[in-house]
Every structure is written in C-alpha cells, then in structure tokens.
Amino acid sequence: MSVIIGFHKDFDREIDIVQDGASVSIQEPGQTSETRSIIERRDRVIGNGPTTGAGVFDFRYGPFTGGFPEAGIVHYYTYGERILSVEIDLSKKHRAIEASLAGRRVNEAGALVAGLCGNFAAAHTVAYARAVESALNIGVPEVVQRYRIAAIEIERIYNHLYVIMRLATAAAQKVLAAHLGALFEETLRISEALTGTRGIGPAVIALDETTQSAGTEIAKRLEGVLRTFEKLHRRSLSSRNYLDRLHGTSIVRAESALERGLTGPSLRSCGIGVDLRSEDPLMSDFRVRTKAEADAFARMETRAEEIFDACRIAIDQLGRFSSENLTTAKGSLAGQLVRNANGGLRRVGLGVAESPSGTIAWCVSMDGGNIESASVSTPSVFGFQAYADAVVGNIFTDVPFAIESFGVSFADAGR
Amino acid sequence: MVFWPYHGVIQRLTEKSVYRTSVPVRTLGRQFRRSMHLFVVDAGCDNMLNFNIAALTAPQYNTHRFGIYFADTPRHADILILLGPPLSALHDAVAATLAQAPKPFGVLLVGGAPEMAPQQEPVESTSGTPQPGSFRELIDPALVVGFLPGSPGPSDIFAALLAIQRGDDSRAISKSRGALI
Amino acid sequence: MILLVVAAAIYVIGACVASRLVFSYAMASLASAVALAAGISSLAGHTAPLSIHFAGSLWVSFELDQMSALFLSISSLSALVLSLFAMGYGRLYGPRSAAAFSFGFAGTLLVFAAQDTLTFLAGWELVTLFSYLLMTDDVRYRSSGTLEPRAPLVSAGFRFLIFGEISTMLLLVGFASFYVQYRTLSFAAVRSAAPVFLILTTLGAAIKMDAIPFHVWMPGVYEKTADHTSAFLSVPVTLMGVYALERFVSMSAPSRLWLMVLVLFGSLTAFWGALQAAAARRLKSLPAYSTVENNGMIMTVVAAAALAGASGTKSLTYLSTFAGSAAAVLALGHALAKSLLFMSIGHAKESLGVKTIDETRGVWRGVGRVPGVGILAAGLSLSAFPPLLGYTGEWMVLETVFQSSRFQFSGERLFLAVAGFLIALAIGLAVFAMVKLIGYTALGYHNERVSATLSERPMIIAQVITILLLPLLGIGLPALIPLFGYPGLFGGLLGVPSPLLLESGAPFFGVVSPTMFTAVMIVLGAVPVLLWWLRKTRVRAVEPWHGGMSLSEKEYFTEPAFSQILLRMLRRFYDTKEISTPGSRQLSIRDRFARPLRSVAAIIQRLGGLMSRTIMNGHPYYYVGYILVAFVIILLIRW
Secondary structure (H helix, E strand, O other), X not given: OEEEEEEEEEOOEEEEEEEEOOEEEEEOOOOOOOHHHHHHOOOOEEEOOOOEOOOOEEEEEOOOOOOOOOOOEEEEEEOOOEEEEEEEEOHHHOOOHHHXXXXXXXXXXXXXXXXOOHHHHHHHHHHHHHHHHHHOOOOOOHHXXXXXXXHHHHXXXXXXXXXXXXXXXXXXXXXXXXXXXXXXXXHHHHHHHHHOOOOOOHHHHOOOOOOOOOHHHHHHHHHHHHHHHHHHHHHHOOOHHHHHHHOOOOOOOHHHHHHOOOOOHHHHOOOOOOOHHHHOOOOOOOOOOOOOOOOHHHHHHHHHHHHHHHHHHHHHHHOOOOHHHHHHHHHHHXXXXXXXXXXXXXXXXXXXXXXXXXXXXXXXXXXXXXXXXXXXXXXXXXXXXXXXXXXXXXXXXXXXXXXHHOOOOHHHHHO | OOOHHHHHHHHOOOOOOOOOOOOOEOOOOOOOOOOEEEEEEEOOOOOHHXXXXXXXXXXXXXXXXXXXXXXXXXXXXXXXXXXXXXOHHHHHHHHHHHHHOOOOOEEEEEOEOHHHOOOOOOOXXXXXXXXXXXXXXXXXXXXXXXXXXXXXXXXXXXXXXHHHHHOOOOOOOOOOXXXXX | OHHHHXXXXXXXXXXXXXXXXXXXXXXXXXXXXXXXXXXXXXXXOOOOOEEEEEEOOEEEEEOOOXXXXXXXXXXXXXXXXXXXXXXXXXXXXXXXXXXXXXXXXXXXXXXXXXXXXXXHHHHHHHHHHHHHHHHOOOOEEOOOOOEOOOOOOHHHHHHHHHHHHHHHHHHHHHHHHHHHHHOOOEOOOOOOEOHHHHHHHHHHHHHHOOOOOOOOOHHHHHHHOOHHHXXXXXXXXXXXXXXXXXXXXXXXXXXXXXXXXXXXXXXXXXXXXXHHHHHOOEOOHHHHHHHHHHHHHHHHHHHXXXXXXXXXXXXXXHHHHHHHHHHHHHHHHHHHHHHHHHHHHHHHHHHHOOOEOOOOOOHHHHXXXXXXXXXXXXXXXXXXXXXOHHHHHHHHHHHHHHHHHHOOOHHHHHHHHHHHHHHHHHHHHHHHHHHHHHHHXXXXXXXXXXXXXXXXXXXXXXXXXXXXXXXXXXXXXXHHHHHHOOOOOEEEXXXXXXXXXXXXXXOOOOEEOHHHHHHHHHHHHHHXXXXXXXXXXXXXXXXXXXXXXXXXXXXXXOHHHHHHHHHHHOHHHHOOEEEEEOOEEXXXXXXXXXXXXXXXXXXXXXXXXXXXXXXXOOOHHHHHHHXXXXXXXXXXXXX
C-alpha cells in the first residue's frame, strides 16, 4: 500500500513523497494518508495525545536524563504503573537544516546534510547525493555505487550493534554489553579506515577526501567482527532473563504501523518485508529478513540477522574495487557535477537510501548548481510514532527495551 | 563451546595507549585523581558525539581503570560534558543543569566551531551581538575546563579528561583563569 | 461531682448564647476544662457520688469511678482542644452548629457519669440527636464572610440516625434484660450480668464505635461536614461507644464464645478500616477510616482483657490488666491524634479551598508551619512512630495478641492468633495511609499557591497544645498508666531504671520504654546536632532535578498513582475497576459493605415512612384510639 512519507515544495508546486513497498516516488498531492498529520506535526509534538482522568499525570522524561543520551522530551501519561498514552516532543533538536540548505552549492549543502544525524550520515549523504544526481542527470560509476553500499552497510553494522548493546545494558547483561561495545568501537574504526572519518561523511559525494586504506584489510577486519558477533549472539540467546525482558514488550500492530509510515527493521519484524535494498541491481542476492512477532525481541533478532548480512555484503562489495578505481571514478563524478550544474535549469530530484532504521528520502529542487529547496523524510519520526503506539499498555520498566529497540534518534527526527 | 569467563579474560581488549591531548585544559587540582564522575549533556549535537561517548565505555578504552565513571544525574557529576553546538531551545535547560552540579565541578565543551569558544570578556561579533547558539552566552568561562571543537573521537575526549584528571601543569597550558584559546 | 455539674451548666449556657459564636465556643472550652479537672481529680482518688431521687423507686445516680473518670478525662481533653479550635474556625458555620456542639458535649458528660440505665440511655440519645443536628446544619460561610448556599445533608444524616437508633434499640433491649435479671436500674457493683445483656449491649456499643459493617454512613457524612463536626463524630462519639463496651463487658459474666467473637470482630474492623484508609482519596475519608481501624483495635484489646481476666492464672491476670491499659492508651492516643488531624486538615482545607488529598499539597509552606507540623505529628502517632502515644498503644495491642499462647483453650488461642495477623496487616496499611497523607499534604510541593489567611490565634493554640501533648504524654506514660487505674505494669531491666519500663507479660515477655528511648535519643543526638549546627559548609538551595525543566502542575506524581499499586494488588478487596472513555482513564474502587448496608438502610427508611404514614397519620381519631389501647394495656398489666 502506498504511504506518504514526506512533502516537498518544488518552486511553486507542492509534491508528495510516496513510498509503495520498496519503491519511493514523487506524486501530485491529493492522496489521503494517516501519515499526513504526523508529518505536519513532526517539528512539534507527535504521539497518541494526552489522557485525562482522576490521578492521571504526565510523567515527563527529559530533556536531560541518565537513561536516554539525547535531548528530547517524552511525556508518558499514567495513573500508576501502566502507560496510558505517549506524547513525544521533537522540537528541542529541530535545527531547521532543510531550510538552511536553500541557496547553497551542492557540496556545501552536503556537509550540512552529513551533520543532520551523525550516525545515519552515510545514508543521508548517499540519499542526498542520489537526489542531486537524479536532478542533474549525473551517471554514477559502478565503483562509486559499490563504495556507497559498503559505507552504508558498515554504518548499519555499528548502528545495529549500538541498539543491541543498549538492550543488553538495559537487561543488565554487562558482559555481553562490554563485548558488543568492543565490536562497536572496532566497527567505528573500520569506518574511519574506509572513509577517513568515524562518522561516514561527505566523502561519498565525490569531494576532495579520498579513501586511504585498501579494501582487503578492511574486509579482514569485517570478517573478524562477523565471527565474533555470531558467537556473541548465539550466547546471548541462552540468557532467559535477557529474552524475557524482550519478549512481548511493545508489540507493534503491523497494519497500522505500515499505514503510519514505519519502515526499516522495526517494520520487517512485523512480517512485512519492505526493504529498499531489494530494488538495488548491484545487490542481486539480497534477502529481506523478516520476523513475525513484532515485539522488541523480533526487532533485536532482525537487527542481528541484518548485521550478518551487512558484513557479508560489505566484504563482497569491497572485494570488487580498489582504491585506485575509486579515485578515478570520483574524478568523473566531480566533472559531471560541474558540467551539468550550469545552465540555470530548474530541476527536481529524489534520492533514497535504506538507513539502519528505515527509509531516508531526500527531495531537492535545483536552480542551476544551487539548491533552491530541499526536503527530507527521516525514519525516526515514524519510528517514534510507532514507539508511542506500541508502548501503550506496557509498564515503565519496559520502556528502555521498547525505545531502544526502535533505533530512533531525536537528532534524526528533529532535522 | 566457548568458556566465557576464560574467553573474556584472554581477549585483552584494553589498549595500552598513552592518551595525549593537544587542546589546552584547565585543571581542578588533584582531587579527582582517583575518581572522576562525568555527566553528559546533549545541548544539540548531531548524535555522532553521543555515539563516540558510548564508544568511550568500550573495553578498548576501559575508563574505569582511571576512576572515570559516568553518572546519571548532574548532582553526582564532577565534570559536565556539554555536547554542542548548543541550541537556543535547550539554553534554559542547560543553565538549570549547570546549577545542579555541586562545587567543585568543571564543564568540558565538545563540538561546534572553534569560534564558539567562551572568552573571559564577551567578544562582540561584527553584527554587534554575541553569536546565537554558541557556547559564549551559555556558560561562565570560569567554569570551563576545556573545549574540543569539531567532532572529536573517544581518544581525544579521553585524553582531555585524563589531562584534567591528572591535575598537573605539565599537560595544562594555563591553570589560571585566563583565556582558553 | 460538683465540678461536673458546673461543667454541664457552662455547656448549657454556651449553647444558649450560640448566636455569639466565639463566646459560645469559649464557654464550651471553659466547660471542657472544668470537666477535665473533674475527671483528673476523680482519677486521683477524689470521688463523690451524686444521686437525685425523683419519686418512689425512681432515682438517678451519677458517680465517677475509675473507668468513667478515665473516659471523661480523655473526652474532655479532646473537647477542650476542639472548642478552642472552634473559637476561630466556628465562624465559618452557623449558631445551630455551635449550640449542637455544646449540647453534644454535655450529653457525653451524662453518658460517662451515669450509674443507671435510664440516665445512660438519655445521654446516649442526646448525643445521637445533637450529632444529627450538627451534621445537618446547612449554614456555611466562606472565609470572606459571605454565606455559601449548601444543600442540607439529609439522607446521609438520616442513615447515621438509623444506625444510631438501632444501637439505642439494642441497648434498650439489653437494659430490659438487665432489669429482668436484677430488678434495678443501677449499675453499681454488678459483675455477672447474663450473656444476652452482654451480646446486645456490646453490639449497640459496636455500632457507635463504627465497627464494620456499620461504618458505611461515615465517608459521605465526613466529607461534607465541618471539620470540628467530623472531629466530634470521630472522637467523643466513638469514645462513648468504647466506654459503653468496656463498662458492659466489665459488668457481665465472661461468656467465652462471645468474647472470642468480639476479638475477631474487632480485628476484622481494624483490617477493613485500614484497608479503606489506604485507598482513600478525599481528605476527610482517610481519618474517618482510621477511626474505624483504631476502634477495632480497642475492641479486640477490651475483649482480650476480659477473656484473660476470666481465667485465674497469674500471667493471664497480668495480661488482663495490661490489655485494659492498652485500651486506655489507644483511646487517649487516638483521641488526641485524630482531633489534631482534623484540626490541621480543616485549617489547610479551608485555607486552600480543596477537597482531595491530591489538591492539598505543601501545607508546610503554603498554609502554615503549625498545620503542617500538626498533620505530621498526628499522622506519625497514628502510624506508631516512637515516642508518640500511638506507638505505645499499637505496641501494646500487638503484645496482647502475641501472648495468645498463654491462654488455655485452643479456640481462644486460634482467635487471638488470627486477630493478631489481621491487626498487623491493619497497622501496615495504616502506615501506608498516613505516609500518603503526610507526604502529600504536609510535605508536598505547594505550587506557589496563595492561601486564604485563616490563622486565628485560638486555632493555632489548640493545634500547638495537641502537638506538644502527643510526645509528652507518650514519654510520660509511666506516670499516666497507674493514674488510669492499671498499677504494677512498670518495672526496670537491663539498665532501664524502674519504673520506666513497660512490661507486657509476667513472666517476662516484651518490654518498651518510650521515656528511655527519648532520653537516649536526646543524649546520643546532642553531639551530632551540635556539630551540624556549627558546620562551616555553605549550602546552596536549588530546585529538585527534573531533567532540566521545573515540574509543572500536571507533572506532579498524584496521590491515586501512589495508591494504585495497592488497589491493583488487592483488587478483590477493593473491587477495583478501570473506567475508560476516549481520552480518559481512571481506577474506581468501592467499599464492599456500602451497597448491602445502604439497601438495608433504604428498606428501614421506607418501612419507617410507611409506618409514619399509616400509624402516625395525623388524624385525631387514630390518636384517641391509641390512648384507649394504651389505657387498656396498662389496666391489664396492673391487674
């Protein structure tokens, strides 16, 4: 079914960004969708609205807490143990980055895009690059595409490791969390080796930075991460306490989640196999991973399986190019950018990427070589909404497991 | 089957690096040499700094061997780590948080552009008013113990913390209440 | 005795000048002081009976023996502080309240001093009637002085009257059986009345003591009446019931079975009262149910004392004295703490204009220091915090039931053990209830609210007196308990000098000494307090940490949220249900006794209406007929 995941103002016309299964497209406005109200409120407060009643109060969690590292406010309405409804205030980290892109040159804007959400920087910059390339009709060499896939998959690995590490810490599995932390740090160093920065940044858009390390060294380290994580994951499933905390916690209702714009492993753990990577011709043997129970455990399991897949995909892609190819290809990209950007033409382009938590879609309107306006659809907005719907009826001790299992961040939702 | 206690012990993940910082820090004396508690305040960063701080808890760094722990509330904190660049929407909340920390404490500023550093005397920018969203109007320079602009990794943050903790002048550029830049 | 007559006279004068409110309540305080003096002097040994001869074999007698003097003193002490309080608080209510207040206390004097059944019943009925008048007074002024329109409390007051009349009826029939047995109306020196007398009169007393299931009228009435009225209903009126219980138990031959039933009945009452108190949401319901709990404990101890006295062994005789003194301490502790609680709550409630516990926050800062400390002290005493009076009282109850193994019959032991289990649960639930009350009212956030100034001098003085009395009397128990008429309970052991140590059993069972406890705490605490006073560190006051923003009013942790875990765990007792409408959810509970007894009361009301319409129908011919029938019956009886 098709779901509106964002709006864009292309010069003087309004357009909708619509996702239908694994394909995302631009459409004329007019389609009804439950996500419309969510998107309209995403700079303020989303959720399921307040609850009244004798004894019901608003348990405000935030902005600065010991439990959740980011600055955002979650209002839990409760008359005791059970959560009756949730409102999430996304306004605190709203930095109006989309608005600040207007009038900038492509590369300058790219640096700002990377600063939207540091842990999704690869997915954001790749989606943005694809949008610009689609608008300016730039042909991307295969080696750059493979490099981008590898970067996104490594980002997926460390994000999923972070989620599982946080779930383990919440369940007091400190040894597991420590081992996962070591893998997490190792993966961040691998990404630094690949792109020159820990958070994979603007290097993917064909700028001045170039990769340093050879692919085989990185592939070997990834292999080590894969083996270690396989052992850790198998071991973690033998802890009944860990499983018990995750089973049955914050169950997502599949149909309404899909209608409300949820994407990524959170949706795939409900049995709905939507993954933008299945449309990628360069990942021919890609298997969409799904689970059926839609609870926190299913989300954790989906992420674990995606870590295995991501390691293998990244190793495979890295084996198909060398750093010399990449330098040449980037030069070609830079040249096309200069050529196609001139002419004062008005063009619109859409670019998508499957981030660790779901669909990222950038829509840019170009005026010659400058960005006239840009809009982004981030997965954390819908992820927070799905969290608000799923955690109703749970008790407070389940909250860390619920919120960490969605893998969302206020920086990503606040844009 | 792996015997996990043995497996964990033989990993030897903790690195024996020496962490050196090139950033000037102000020390708070020698009182935190054995134990220093940190409280992280996200004043508007893009979440990569949060991930780097999460990475700092990894066994490779093993902050506990230096007595560096993370606290859950500012009332237990010796050093408040402010992750920026700071947003005006969080201005009041950050000020309220700083008021909660018991003296003596220091504030470590992380992130943001270099020109956002606090000065002893307020510096007028070209437009005549302090730059909005910078650390300058948010914090009293006397509280600041260090400023790490950009997006420093865990080793850089760790090095700055160790320099503050060691409390000796060999790593500090200036112990007096002078400018940090 | 002459003092008592003077006191009664002053009460009547005070009632007659009820239009001058402050003067009327001042008269009531004076009368209470005189009555207190009468009681204390009688306790100290100066008794003088008084009999008034009417005609033939009809005479009434008054005497203050030990038991009467004890209850009179306790009741008068409470009356004194309540009247002082009413001097300031009473201007919110009308002259009818003031008159009924004074007359009601005069009625209690009659009850305590009565030595024959007729006087006793007259006083009993007077108190019931004046309580009804007090609670149905619909004149109410706002603190600004304007009259506030209110609907009179007719149906809830009527329910109270129904239960009051049932208790009078039971007493009447009991006294009739007493006459049949002894051919006299006088109580003097009666020690072995028949079991039917015991059963009927103790049931009547239990109704007045608000035992379950006869407590159902309470919450509706307490919430809507003035606080000095609620205090009156809670303290002197139930004290009357306790006195009746003790008096008639002491007058009867010990019927083992019935006394065992009373033990269990009292403990069930205590448990149920504490259970409902823990779930109470409104400010006045919580103390109301706490009264039920306390009276239940008193019933258990009185019955246990009688059971112990029935057998002849030395240890049980000691236990009987001990249990009797426990009842006295509990009654005194409850009287003072409950009066103080109602006074302070009333002060806070009227200043802030609120009804629920949730709305009354921060009395300490928002209303005044004295009501804040009053709620704290009263709540702590009712949760058995040393060295307050309530602590020793509840310790004594538990010690009494713990010594169940001393009894010879296994039935007695079983009943006492079950009673102990229920009372321990009750005490736990009562602590929960009091912590909730103190935490939310005295100590909670005060929201920067502005309260109406109600700090009249007499209100403050009354509360301060009671605040001071609670610990002082608790510490002074070694002097008090022998004064009450229970000698030989104190000794010395393990470094505690005699006679400061209260011993609960002979041979040795358990000991407590609030006096010594206080002395030790003062000595041990002197140095730390001194060091704290002389400290050099500067303290900086900041707001509590709430994530960087201050708490707004709708973010405060509410009182129903505090209780909900209890309501959920004990949902079978409370019949907890969730009421949910779109956008709104809350929990509801009910007192399981309320509905069946309300239907009983409704049936009685309808029957009464039917009877009044058919029999007392206002037609003169019917009344002539009644006179004729009565004439015929009297003739037949005389013949």
